[in-house]
Amino acid sequence: MLEKSDRTTLKILADQLGFSVSTVSRVLNGKAANYRISKDTETTILSAAKELNFVPNQLARGLRLQKTLTIGLIIPDISNPFFSSIARSIEIEARKLNYSIMLCDSHESTYYEIDGLKQLLSRKVDGLIISPVGENDDHLKQIPENGMPLVVIDRQFPKLNCSKVISDNYHGAIEAVEYLIEHGHKKIACIQGLLKSSVNQDRVRGYIDAHKRHNIPIDSSLLVGNSFGEQNGYLGAKLLLSKTTRPTAIFALSNLISLGAMRAINEEGLKIPEDVSLLSFDENPYSDFLATPLTTIAQQNNNLGKMAMKILYEQICSPETYKPIKVKLPTKLIKRKSVQQINN
Amino acid sequence: MLEKSDRTTLKILADQLGFSVSTVSRVLNGKAANYRISKDTETTILSAAKELNFVPNQLARGLRLQKTLTIGLIIPDISNPFFSSIARSIEIEARKLNYSIMLCDSHESTYYEIDGLKQLLSRKVDGLIISPVGENDDHLKQIPENGMPLVVIDRQFPKLNCSKVISDNYHGAIEAVEYLIEHGHKKIACIQGLLKSSVNQDRVRGYIDAHKRHNIPIDSSLLVGNSFGEQNGYLGAKLLLSKTTRPTAIFALSNLISLGAMRAINEEGLKIPEDVSLLSFDENPYSDFLATPLTTIAQQNNNLGKMAMKILYEQICSPETYKPIKVKLPTKLIKRKSVQQINN
DNA sequence: ATTTTCAGGACAAACGATTGCGCATCATAA
DNA sequence: TTATGATGCGCAATCGTTTGTCCTGAAAAT
Numbered sequence: 075m076l077e078k079s080d081r082t083t084l085k086i087l088a089d090q091l092g093f094s095v096s097t098v099s100r101v102l103n104g105k106a107a108n109y110r111i112s113k114d115t116e117t118t119i120l121s122a123a124k125e126l127n128f129v130p131n132q133l134a135r136g137l138r139l140q141k142t143l144t145i146g147l148i149i150p151d152i153s154n155p156f157f158s159s160i161a162r163s164i165e166i167e168a169r170k171l172n173y174s175i176m177l178c179d180s181h182e183s184t185y186y187e188i189d190g191l192k193q194l195l196s197r198k199v200d201g202l203i204i205s206p207v208g209e210n211d212d213h214l215k216q217i218p219e220n221g222m223p224l225v226v227i228d229r230q231f232p233k234l235n236c237s238k239v240i241s242d243n244y245h246g247a248i249e250a251v252e253y254l255i256e257h258g259h260k261k262i263a264c265i266q267g268l269l270k271s272s273v274n275q276d277r278v279r280g281y282i283d284a285h286k287r288h289n290i291p292i293d294s295s296l297l298v299g300n301s302f303g304e305q306n307g308y309l310g311a312k313l314l315l316s317k318t319t320r321p322t323a324i325f326a327l328s329n330l331i332s333l334g335a336m337r338a339i340n341e342e343g344l345k346i347p348e349d350v351s352l353l354s355f356d357e358n359p360y361s362d363f364l365a366t367p368l369t370t371i372a373q374q375n376n377n378l379g380k381m382a383m384k385i386l387y388e389q390i391c392s393p394e395t396y397k398p399i400k401v402k403l404p405t406k407l408i409k410r411k412s413v414q415q416i417n418n
Numbered sequence: 419m420l421e422k423s424d425r426t427t428l429k430i431l432a433d434q435l436g437f438s439v440s441t442v443s444r445v446l447n448g449k450a451a452n453y454r455i456s457k458d459t460e461t462t463i464l465s466a467a468k469e470l471n472f473v474p475n476q477l478a479r480g481l482r483l484q485k486t487l488t489i490g491l492i493i494p495d496i497s498n499p500f501f502s503s504i505a506r507s508i509e510i511e512a513r514k515l516n517y518s519i520m521l522c523d524s525h526e527s528t529y530y531e532i533d534g535l536k537q538l539l540s541r542k543v544d545g546l547i548i549s550p551v552g553e554n555d556d557h558l559k560q561i562p563e564n565g566m567p568l569v570v571i572d573r574q575f576p577k578l579n580c581s582k583v584i585s586d587n588y589h590g591a592i593e594a595v596e597y598l599i600e601h602g603h604k605k606i607a608c609i610q611g612l613l614k615s616s617v618n619q620d621r622v623r624g625y626i627d628a629h630k631r632h633n634i635p636i637d638s639s640l641l642v643g644n645s646f647g648e649q650n651g652y653l654g655a656k657l658l659l660s661k662t663t664r665p666t667a668i669f670a671l672s673n674l675i676s677l678g679a680m681r682a683i684n685e686e687g688l689k690i691p692e693d694v695s696l697l698s699f700d701e702n703p704y705s706d707f708l709a710t711p712l713t714t715i716a717q718q719n720n721n722l723g724k725m726a727m728k729i730l731y732e733q734i735c736s737p738e739t740y741k742p743i744k745v746k747l748p749t750k751l752i753k754r755k756s757v758q759q760i761n762n
Numbered sequence: 763a764t765t766t767t768c769a770g771g772a773c774a775a776a777c778g779a780t781t782g783c784g785c786a787t788c789a790t791a792a
Numbered sequence: 793t794t795a796t797g798a799t800g801c802g803c804a805a806t807c808g809t810t811t812g813t814c815c816t817g818a819a820a821a822t
Contacts, residue, residue: 081564083778094802099780109781110800129540133486134778137477137807144520144541152509158502165496165523169530174537176488177521179509186513193518196473197488304703336707359648360704363680365711427808438772443810453811454769478808481777766821773814784803791796 082128091122098123102130136198144174145386146194148204150182150302156329156356156375157205160227163379164203171387173200180207182268182302188213195222201386205229208271218398223389225382230272230400237389238400239382241373243273246405247280247325248287250353250371253407254323255288258416259351262290263321265310265331267302274302277327277355296321299331307334315342315350322351322416329356332368347414357408367410374403426470435466442467446474480542488518489730490538492548494526494646500673500700500719501549504571507723508547515731517544524551526612526646532557539566545730549573552615562742567733569726574616574744581733582744583726585717587617590749591624591669592631594697594715597751598667599632602760603695607665609654609675611646618646621671621699640665643675651678659686659694666695666760673700676712691758701752711754718747 084102088095093115100109101119122128136142147164149157161177168175176199178190184207191213194202201223206214211231217224224236254262264281267274278297285292295317299310307326314321315338326332332354339346346352346366357372381401389396428446432439437459444453445463466472480486491508493501505521512519520543522534528551535557538546545567550558555575561568568580598606608625611618622641629636639661643654651670658665659682670676676698683690690696690710701716725745733740 084780085778095779096781096803097801100801103780105781110798112800115800129536131481131778132541133477133481134807135780137475137481137777137809138779138781140807142477147521151506152496153499153503153506155497155499155502158499158505159497161502161521162495162497162523165521166525169533174541175521177491177505177509177519179506181510189513192473197476197518330703333703333707340707358704359674359677360702360708363677363684363708364704365707365709367709428810429808439809440773440811441771444771447810449811453771456770459770475808478777479810481779481807482809482811484777764822766819768819769817771815773812775812776810778807780806782803782805784801786799786801788799789797792794 082126083131084128087119087123087126087128090126091119093119102128140198141200142198143172144176144197144199145383146176146178146191146197146199146202146204148178148180148187148190148194148202148206150180150205150207152177152179154330155358156373159375160205160379160382163376164383167380167383171383173383173387182207184209184213191217201225201390203227203382203386206231208268208273210270221393223386223393223396225386225389227378227382228273232272235398237385237398239378239385240273240400240402241378242402242404243276244280244283246355246371246373246407247277248284249405249407250325250355251281251284252288253369253409254325254351254353254413255284255290257323257351257413259323260290261293261296261319261321262323262325263296263298263314264325265299265307265314265327265335266297267299267306267327267331269300274327281325299327302328302330304330304334304337307331308338309334311335311338312342315339315344320350323413324350324352326352326354329354329358332356336364346412351413351416353413361408361410364412366412369410369412370408372406372408374405377403426472427475428472431463431467431470431472434470435463437463446472484542485544486542487516488520488541488543489727490520490522490535490541490543490546490548492522492524492531492534492538492546492550494524494549494551496521496523498674499702500717503719504549504723504726507720508727511724511727515727517727517731526551528553528557535561545569545734547571547726547730550575552612552617554614565737567730567737567740569730569733571722571726572617576616579742581729581742583722583729584617584744584746585722586746586748587620588624588627590699590715590717590751591621592628593749593751594669594699595625595628596632597713597753598669598695598697598757599628599634601667601695601757603667604634605637605640605663605665606667606669607640607642607658608669609643609651609658609671609679610641611643611650611671611675613644618671625669643671646672646674648674648678648681651675652682653678655679655682656686659683659688664694667757668694668696670696670698673698673702676700680708690756695757695760697757705752705754708756710756713754713756714752716750716752718749721747 088098106116180187205228208229218235230238355371357370361368432442450460524531549572552573562579571583574582701714705712
């Protein structure tokens with residue numbers, strides 16, 4: 075009689091069947107034919123493995139094979155819908171490819187990012203998908219240098235030698251601001267996110283270039299903020315709304331920023347879009363249902379995750395021949411009610 | 419000269435220093451004193467390890483120590499803000515305790531839940547936090563039976579022999595429905611979630627008991643729906659609103675359900691709360707900013723995650739003496755504008 | 763001058779899997 | 793009868809750590 079247990083190992087299985095560990099291993103890995111193992115033996119082992127609910131120890135397997143079928147994911151804030159939707163699409167794609175995910179939340183802090191990175195490396199993940207905090211990439215450079223497959227998403231560093239999957243933030247911002255300009259706005263404020271991040275820089279560049287294209291002077295006092303969080307949106311909007319001549323429109327560079335801005339606008343007793351127009355980066359499930367349905371620049375969240383995982387997988391499969399690629403996904407302006415046409 | 423590499427192992431370190439692997443290992447684990455290793459040797463090894471950027475291989479370590487400092491997390495939908503905020507608080511707490519997290523998204527499907535479970539077990543996680551899909555717990559029973567620490571959150575099974583951290587869904591629902599009743603509502607509809615889940619059953623029980631308490635007959639045609647997703651909210655609301663005598667209030671049993679319901683209400687050209695009141699389980703960052711600020715039953719998401727992780731840790735630390743506990747966190751009614759007082 | 767004692771560290775097994783070789787056994791051919 | 797080749801499977805090393813036990817030389821005790 076076979077003894078059932080959670081801790082069934084190859085050895086236990088082999089002992090109970092009277093075969094050697096190697097034979098059992100070979101059968102279980104579908105290599106019976108290669109090693110001339112008889113059909114009889116094969117079926118015996120296979121059925122016993124099923125009956126005993128044998129599950130190979132992936133630690134041992136990983137140690138021996140030097141691969142873990144695990145990838146590491148580092149993102150700045152899993153509770154942010156933008157990142158959690160990306161995480162989800164990565165998870166789905168990873169599972170299809172038989173990979174599991176180790177998750178680290180960097181809390182928008184490079185310190186935690188570094189710490190998480192260390193954890194993941196010590197656990198010998200086969201590859202990494204990172205949405206970097208974005209201040210600094212010194213700690214990231216060693217990753218490709220050591221041959222560890224890496225795909226960076228959302229935020230990038232120009233000099234980092236790895237694949238990148240990002241949104242076309244520059245053109246997204248251009249489209250957003252031009253839309254505002256077309257609606258007669260000239261005093262367009264921008265509440266920006268983390269200054270050093272590429273996302274922010276690209277969006278701000280779009281903001282500025284759109285002004286230039288239309289020969290609208292830029293009032294640098296209308297460019298405020300320094301973080302993608304809600305607090306910053308709130309503070310930024312407060313600041314903007316307290317100016318003697320208020321901006322007619324606010325361009326919020328993230329979903330959390332616009333949430334904070336809405337709180338401030340509310341508090342000031344102002345109405346969107348009558349008193350101030352609002353246009354925000356990032357589409358949300360609730361954008362349609364807000365007090366004023368929000369006009370947004372939507373990113374392809376699902377595709378961001380899916381492509382990142384696919385690209386990472388390519389690299390894992392053929393590390394030598396692999397060349398880093400960069401994919402830039404277009405954004406889409408979703409028009410709703412938060413931008414008003416104004417007179418000149 | 420010491421050679422630097424990403425793949426520094428104990429052996430490499432030992433060879434370069436002229437010590438044995440065991441000595442190096444002991445020093446690095448702070449056991450120098452126990453084995454009478456000289457201060458000199460200790461500092462030499464320590465500084466070399468730092469210089470070579472030695473990071474122990476956690477696979478090997480896990481194999482030897484039979485513990486991985488990793489916990490598995492299975493949740494139904496990481497892109498749902500409710501779960502992603504829980505995931506975040508778990509991550510934070512886990513990191514404090516020096517644990518990493520393997521994430522599985524079950525996509526609200528028991529099939530994927532089982533698959534994820536298998537992956538996590540094969541990777542030898544030290545413990546599991548699961549928010550079960552909730553249809554069935556056959557696959558979960560084996561976990562505590564095999565001595566694997568397990569904490570279940572949000573959704574529970576009465577007969578499952580493990581710790582549980584849940585919200586007080588019953589009283590939450592009671593409070594919600596009584597609030598509606600106090601506002602004069604008698605025709606209160608309820609769009610429910612996954613029928614078999616404990617969360618749903620507790621909330622529905624609260625819904626029913628609140629009616630009984632106030633001697634209000636229950637119209638079973640007002641109890642619709644069968645999933646926590648948005649589609650179900652939309653469909654449920656459509657159905658309810660098409661009735662010849664519409665309900666005056668809708669109690670949505672999840673954030674996604676209320677989102678769907680709002681879409682339906684919108685589509686029907688109705689206003690909240692003038693035409694129909696809406697009260698929803700789950701607080702959201704955007705609840706305040708909706709067309710009609712939403713009255714909600716807030717759960718303690720952060721505490722759910724934090725406590726789950728703490729309890730799991732307790733069990734991991736002392737598996738023998740450990741007794742499963744159940745914590746039930748109170749909910750809180752957050753009053754906004756989506757419930758209207760009506761005349762009788 | 764022996765025997766103890768202790769500092770300082772090395773050896774080797776073990777964790778659970780994979781895999782290059784090698785070793786029987788048996789039938790067939792020379 | 794003896795090579796010759798299939799056939800069918802086991803041995804043992806290996807991945808990188810940890811840890812119980814053992815070894816060596818020198819100082820201290822007798």
